[in-house]
Amino acid sequence: MKAGLLTLLCCAAALPARADSLVEHDYILNCAGCHRIDGSGSSTVPALPNMRDLAGNPEARTYWIRIPGAAQAPLSNARLAALMNWLVERFTGTAPAPRYTAEEVGRLRRKPLRDPLARREKILRGR
Amino acid sequence: MSRLDRWFEGMTRQSARRLSRRHWLSRFGGVLVGGAALPLLPVARAADENMVGADGVRGREGDPARCEYWRHCAIDGFLCSCCGGSHLACPPGTEMSPVTWIGTCRNPADGKDYIISYNDCCGRTFCGRCMCNRNEGERPLYHWYRNNDLNWCSGTKSQTYSCSTAVLVKVADEAQPEK
Helix, strand or coil, rough: HHHHHHHHHHHHHHHHHHHHHCCCHHHHCCHHHHHHCCCCCCCCCHHHHHHHHCCCCCCHHHHHHHHHHHHCCCCCCHHHHHHHHHHHHHHHHHCCCCCCCEEEEHCCCCCCCCHHHHHHHHHCCCC | HHHHHHHHHHHHHHHHCCHHHHHHHHHHHHHHHHHHHHHHHHHHHHHCCCCCHHHCCEHHHHCCCCCHHHHHHCCEEEHHHHHCCCCCCCCCEEEEECCEEEEEECCCCCCCCCEEEEEEEEEHHHHHHHHCCCCCCCCCCCCHHHHHCCCCCCCCCCCCEECCCCCCECCCCCCCCCC
């Protein structure tokens, strides 16, 4: 029983570590196709460094997970949380505080945004 | 000069006396048919299989102009290698799309999985040569950014699809699909 509990604890501790080690891989396979490896986007896809415009805004935390590309990515909650912690820090220069957890991401991604660009405008205008 | 003429005349007459016309025809026919049949021999095919191609991979899996090339495991389209370009570069007159569909393929030379970016070349009408449709690890259309059935000619001047490349991005930490 003790050994089983210990194994369970070890696995639980190892899971986020594994998700963290896969962030770049997950980014390339699930984001970079459209946003490109350096995040610069194209004439039809938003550039990720523009995430800076929303940095520090209390609404941004929810918004970034509810963007359809993130919410509907074929990734587990733990891996999406790790990916978004890495991605927000990479493109805004500041890591989310507190860091996203699998539970929080799992809750937020259930409601993907229908019109992310309109929502972004609203957040920027403070409404 | 007359000595050369005489020599040739002698040779010709001698061969005409010794060899029948049919004899010559049969030999010549044998060379023609034999030469054409040579690549069909198992020896020739074995040589093809053992040829070391791109990325140090043997046989068809190492040939960027074939669907069996290892990087083409998730491709759906015409190979730029057959259309005046290569598996890394677009044919003249086309532009590489910055927006692309990305998958992973296993390199048989080292057994590792690699991330492959299938950038489309756009701007001329579709090439029509070397159509390949392997789709390993492709997602359904509702995961459109992991699907290859749609036109990835986006962010380019022209949306006309011509052919596809297979650019190696880096070693994959995990083969698709993700766990």
